[in-house]
Amino acid sequence: MTATTGTRPPSTLRGFEAAARARLEPAHYDYFAGGAGDEVTLRANEAAFGRLTLLPRVLRGAGVPRTDVTLLGSRAAMPVLIAPTAFHRLADPEGERATARAAATTGTIMIVSMAATVGIEAVAAAAPGAALWFQLYPQPDLAFTERVVRRAEAAGCEALVVTVDSPARGVREREVEHGFHDLPDGLCCENLRDGGRVRPLVMSPDISWRDIAWLRGITTLPIVLKGVLNPLDVPPALDHGVAALLVSNHGGRQLDTLPATVDALPAIVAAAGDVPVLLDGGVRRGTDAVKAMALGARAVAVGRPVLWGLAADGERGAARVLELLRAEVELALALCGCASADDLGPALVGRAPC
Numbered sequence: 001m002t003a004t005t006g007t008r009p010p011s012t013l014r015g016f017e018a019a020a021r022a023r024l025e026p027a028h029y030d031y032f033a034g035g036a037g038d039e040v041t042l043r044a045n046e047a048a049f050g051r052l053t054l055l056p057r058v059l060r061g062a063g064v065p066r067t068d069v070t071l072l073g074s075r076a077a078m079p080v081l082i083a084p085t086a087f088h089r090l091a092d093p094e095g096e097r098a099t100a101r102a103a104a105t106t107g108t109i110m111i112v113s114m115a116a117t118v119g120i121e122a123v124a125a126a127a128p129g130a131a132l133w134f135q136l137y138p139q140p141d142l143a144f145t146e147r148v149v150r151r152a153e154a155a156g157c158e159a160l161v162v163t164v165d166s167p168a169r170g171v172r173e174r175e176v177e178h179g180f181h182d183l184p185d186g187l188c189c190e191n192l193r194d195g196g197r198v199r200p201l202v203m204s205p206d207i208s209w210r211d212i213a214w215l216r217g218i219t220t221l222p223i224v225l226k227g228v229l230n231p232l233d234v235p236p237a238l239d240h241g242v243a244a245l246l247v248s249n250h251g252g253r254q255l256d257t258l259p260a261t262v263d264a265l266p267a268i269v270a271a272a273g274d275v276p277v278l279l280d281g282g283v284r285r286g287t288d289a290v291k292a293m294a295l296g297a298r299a300v301a302v303g304r305p306v307l308w309g310l311a312a313d314g315e316r317g318a319a320r321v322l323e324l325l326r327a328e329v330e331l332a333l334a335l336c337g338c339a340s341a342d343d344l345g346p347a348l349v350g351r352a353p354c
């Protein structure tokens with residue numbers, strides 16, 4: 001009997017995706033799974049990890065590896081964070097509450113989406129032990145944007161992750177085919193609730209460095225720029241006092257034909273100097289995380305795998321997905337002869353011949 005047909009919960013990420021697909025409305029599965037255009041970038045993210053090889057060191061007596069990291073002052077038991085994804089209540093009635101509890105159980109950082117279906121206060125209250133960062137799409141109405149930032153601060157979020165790859169919304173043809181435009185009745189983006197109404201989320205073409213400068217001036221939270229792929233954007237980012245860069249192509253959901261994130265990573269790392277670089281997109285194995293860290297990422301984040309865990313088995317499923325990844329990172333570090341991610345470096349990564 002396979003993991004997909006048995007009654008036991010799945011024991012692999014692939015099994016979780018199959019179980020999620022079986023449980024979700026097809027339109028919701030495709031909303032989570034899909035990418036922009038021809039999904040070239042969506043596929044490229046995973047494929048690029050497959051083209052990289054690991055070149056372990058031997059006989060180093062490294063002991064059982066440590067997988068914990070400190071990022072911008074937040075501690076995490078593993079270098080695999082939860083990327084911000086919208087609409088968790090499509091996957092599980094508890095929605096982002098369940099995800100935050102899974103983050104607390106596994107000791108990782110959850111980046112809560114501005115488009116969450118549970119408000120940031122309720123997410124924080126549901127999982128007092130969880131380290132939360134808040135993802136922000138700066139809105140043209142700065143007074144409203146500031147109110148959202150204040151809510152995130154008051155809820156205890158430890159960083160702001162500003163998504164900069166979305167001056168417009170990418171077109172995902174799977175969504176178009178299903179006619180998926182809106183959340184079902186009863187669900188909304190709770191972080192957009194403001195003075196008795198729920199504001200529409202604007203992906204603004206006017207977003208610019210001025211917004212980052214403004215944000216830097218109104219909050220003391222560390223600012224992470226999410227969606228930087230071009231090294232030309234690194235110097236202005238550093239000039240604006242950002243605390244970290246997150247190399248991301250939005251999981252292939254915005255502009256199609258962007259490079260795989262792991263291929264874009266080295267140039268960003270080279271330009272970033274001491275500023276920590278994170279990566280998301282296509283991380284499905286501990287070996288993927290280890291490859292990205294060997295190429296200079298301080299940590300990685302996963303989007304869809306957590307949604308599959310959540311849809312398949314709620315909080316328990318999300319926690320299981322994260323724990324599977326943590327255990328795989330530990331094993332990959334051990335088999336590379338590393339005591340921690342600090343022992344990784346580009347010399348441990350090679351390229352498959354074809």
Ligand SMILES: Cc1cc2nc3c(=O)[nH]c(=O)nc-3n(C[C@H](O)[C@H](O)[C@H](O)COP(=O)(O)O)c2cc1C
Pocket residue numbers: 031032033045083084085086113114115135163226248249250251252253280281282283301302303304305
């Ligand atoms: C269903 C879904 C919703 C997403 N919603 C957001 C969002 O609200 N804000 C954001 O910055 N990124 C969002 N993303 C992008 C993720 O943060 C992340 O960049 C991407 O999912 C990483 O790739 P992976 O899914 O291959 O791990 C979303 C991704 C998915 C799959």
Ligand SMILES: O=C(O)C(=O)c1ccccc1
Pocket residue numbers: 086115201250253
């Ligand atoms: O679907 C997404 O990728 C996303 O980023 C988003 C943003 C706002 C509302 C819903 C989803």
